[in-house]
Amino acid sequence: MFVVAPPMLCWGFEKLVRTSCSGIELSGTARTLDEALAVDGRAGVDMMVVDIDEAHTEQALRDAAQRFPVMLLTSREPGAVEQEMKEIGVYAVLRTGDSPSALISAIQQGVAAADRRPHGLHGSRRAPIATAPAREADDRARIESLTVRERQLVLAVLCNATAPGKVIASRLCISEHTLRNHLTSIYGKLGVRNRLSLHAYAAQHRLDGQAGLTGQPH
Structure with a gap:
């Protein structure tokens, strides 16, 4: 499937x-x-x-x-x-x-x-689709496109899962409007819709402090 x-x-x-x-x-x-x-x-x-x-x-x-x-x-x-x-x-x-x-x-x-079903286009009912390495490469490229500041914001959101946006913004010493702007950029780069989707994406790709977000972007 x-x-x-x-x-x-x-x-x-x-x-x-x-x-x-x-x-x-x-x-x-x-x-x-x-x-x-x-x-x-x-x-x-x-x-x-x-x-x-x-x-x-x-x-x-x-x-x-x-x-x-x-x-x-x-x-x-x-x-x-x-x-x-x-x-x-x-x-x-x-x-x-x-x-x-x-x-x-x-x-x-x-x-x-x-x-x-009868045999498909490639001699089998199992049609070829994107390989796991290709998907992993795409996700790596998305994560690596985040700026240093965006990575910091992602970690802050992940560490404050239930906190309102204004609380996270206050802890980062930025306005809530600035936080929303950064999150909009992050959502676009990672292909997610909101904070809930961001948490799911982070869980799937193990985006904690030891796996991918603390390093410098390429």
Whole structure:
């Protein structure tokens, strides 16, 4: 299973698959479908989960649905997009707030659909997708793009998980407005949406004081 979604959602699906989906593995993640489909790698993919609330082109969705079963997630009412997505070739549309059992059932449905498909574009039903080294290189580049000050701010946010922004700003001797500006830049570089997503990204990539944020950027 391959997940195309923001880091926080990818992290949640990784936990779900590891704890509740026996025999199913998460083969990789990406932030956009174009990113996922652009890299020709070696990792096998049986089915794909895509957050439709993110920006994806219709052509990318069609391309993905032609290569393997695609399940969409949305924060909106599924009926608003379900018919249109079914016409593209998507096999299921669920809400991000649906129960874990509903998500697991849909994942299993997608894997079963993959088993019934004929051989794909590369002589196997498992279509190539971005390799783990490629994803790791991309994440390293994102982290290394942070300035020294941005790294300090990330560590401050991670060490003050429950503190309001104005408290963190006060501890850093900057205004809350300046903190928000820095965080906006950090979110853009790391591809996250908010502090919650930043914490999930940090947990996934072990961004503590001993792993990657204390050194100088390249």
